[in-house]
Amino acid sequence: MGMTMTQKILATHAGLKEVCAGQLIEAKLDLVLGNDVTTPVAIKEFKKIGVNKVFDHEKVAIILDHFTPNKDIKSAEHCKMCREFAIDKNIDNFFDVGSMGIEHCLIPEKGLVVAGDVVIGADSHTCTYGALGAFSTGVGSTDMACGMASGYTWFKVPSAIKFILKNKPAKWVSGKDIILHIIGLIGVDGALYKSMEFCGDGLRYLTMDDRFTIANMAIEAGGKNGIFPVDEKTIEYLKEHSVKEFKVFEADDDANYDEIIEIDLSKLRPTVAFPHLPENTKTIDEVEEITIDQVVIGSCTNGRMEDLRIAAKILKGKKIAKNVRVIIFPGTQKIYLQALREGLIEDFVEAGATVSTPTCGPCLGGHMGILAKGERCISTTNRNFVGRMGHVDSEVYLASPAVAAASALAGKIKDPESV
Known part of the structure; x- marks a missing residue:
């Protein structure tokens, strides 16, 4: 019986020769x-x-990134509890203010996940690490507790959808545009509890940052996980960031898929998800005059070095539109430093943006970017539900760093080609 890439990884970690969907x-x-x-x-x-x-003090990671630096007394107490637990249990991979980053940017950067791993995280966007050829998925806090205690957890083996990505994307079309296009195509429950497995000759044109973004948003289509095959780019990234041994798994030729979807990347356009679901997508050509109040560039979806470089390329030497607030969140301290060395931080500040410490704050309406009633934000984050970034009567539009930066200059949602 043929198995998908995800099924092979799960079978190995379960000590079984093979598994099937639903098992x-x-x-x-x-x-x-x-x-x-x-x-x-x-x-x-x-x-x-x-x-x-804990089952292994090297295989548990706790990252203080959502409400840090602490926004209030309650968040401070939560962080104190995490801090004391990490010290008491001798957890090696504990990241606090000053060393922390947005977790799904920091974990790959630190080399804590490699190809062939099985990873659970008490955060829905743990599926990000599928970009490295790992099986990773979000779980609840109770499952996290059991995982920390035993080193094991249970899964129902997912069935899969194969996405064949073909040809080279046009300028300004990034991983964010690709995954928004896919979610718009299949809907927010189109891959419910399924593995989204990406392949095709188009992968050669996708950077690792593109792949992290696509895998990150698999959950927004209902996916159990998103996963990419391990190629030369993956191996280069793994060797640069990790000393862990990795194992490459490949889908069988006769693996069973619920659906096979082909996407011609050369035909895609920059894409925007309208309120209040990631599936409400339109290409930039279909967007009419929509003024904005705030722009957020960053998060676990688009806070990596390549994202900041794209934004800086558009913003450098220009001025952000009057009455528009622009907040930029590098994904990790290392990314922040690299952006500083490359002069990107200076470009952002001179354009009129503010640059924050790495945090998840604005993405979930936590802090550092809350929207008031009636305000609109275009954001490189991953969710635009009602009240996601503040008031229930605010609106969030999801887009790539290029579209977000272009919109910051125009004061309305704008094609990056036009600025």
Whole structure:
């Protein structure tokens, strides 16, 4: 029986020769991840289990990134609980203010995930690491607690959709445009509890940052995970960032897919998701005059070095439109420093933007960018639900860094080709 890439990884970690869609398995974990919002709940559940230590102090990671630097007393107490737990359990991979980054940017940068791994995280966008050829998925805090205690968790083996990406994307079309196009095509539940497996000759034109963005938003189509084959670019990234051994898995030729979807990347245009779902997509050519109040560039979806370079290329030497607030969030401290060395931070500030420490804050309406009633924001984040970034009567439009930067200059949603 042929297996998909995801099914092969899960079979290996379950100690089985093969698995099939719908099968319940118990799999060994290579990393268990939590943040300052989800870990406090997991810690309370962990204590109920009655064990004194985590299964492996090198395979648990806790990153304080959502409400940090702390926005209020409650968030400070949550971070204190995480801090004390990490110290008590001798957790190696604990990242606090000054060393932290947005978790799904930081984990790959630190080399904590490699191809062939099985990773769970108490955050829905843990699916990001599929860009590295790993199986990674979001879980609840209780599952995180059990994973920290035992090093195992259960899964229902997902079926899969194969996405064949063909040809070279046009200028200004990035990974964000590709995944928004896909979500617009299949809907927010089009891949419900399925593995979204990407392949095709078009992959050669996608950078690792493109792939991280696409895998990151698999959950926005309902996917259990998103995953890319391991190619030369992947291996180069793994060797640069990690000393862990990795294993390459490939889908069988006779693997079974619920659906096979071909996408000609050369025909895609910059894409925007309108309120209040990521599936409400339009190409930039279909967007009429929509004025904006705020622009957010960053997050676990588009806060990487390539994203900042694209934004700076558009903003450099120009001025942000009057009455538009632009907030830029580098994904990690390392990215922040690299942007500083390349002069990008200076370009942003001179254009009229503000640059923040790495944080998830504005993406989930936490802090540092809350929207008031009636305000509109174009954002490189991953969700635009009602009230996602502030008031329930505000609006969030999702787009790439190029479209976001171009819109910042125009004061309305704009094609980057036109600025």
